Amino acid sequence: TDAGEMKLMRCEECPSDMDEALYERLYDWRAAQATLLGQPDFCVFTEKTLMAIAEAVPSTEGELVVIAGVGNRKLSRF
Template identity: 75%
Template sequence: AAAPAVPEQAPRPRQRTPARCRVCGRTLTDGGEMKLMRCEDCPSDMDEGLYERLRDWRGEQARRSGQPAFCVFTDKTLIAIAEAVPDDEHELARIPGVGMRKLRRYGSDVLALCAGRDPADGQDQD
């Protein structure tokens, strides 16, 4: 006789800790603030040059794919990337707005831009 089937235990939902501002520590509730991981009125340590390079790159990606720029990444996501300046895919994936699909599609380009290289050919930017 076959052993009785053991019912599969449903995975327990992960307890999420509240998002906190990385500058002042306040609990974040606004979606835009959670994407930036800081309060809107807390100071930004954004790399302005990187942000502009990311915006230019995003515009080109949107033009190539025939979709609006925000479908590539939103402004808030670009700001979050320019503030975090990730070194690798793990750091990039932790930024809200960078899911697995976008990481696979755009991750190498974004990381090249963060490292000061041109994503098209891997050359250093002047």
């Protein structure tokens, strides 16, 4: 594993445990948020962050905030 994989807490070549339905809902939500803000989608969350959320399926804010690309600022914003 490389540093990027460690940061995202996932292996790029490993089979994905991603919840596809959750990913699609997150993808649509991100597009709606970006439209409201007048910003590109990636300014809300990157696709890698959406994938990491869909893989981890966090059930608390504490679990969500430790996912790379989320952090306290985005957690409070969205």
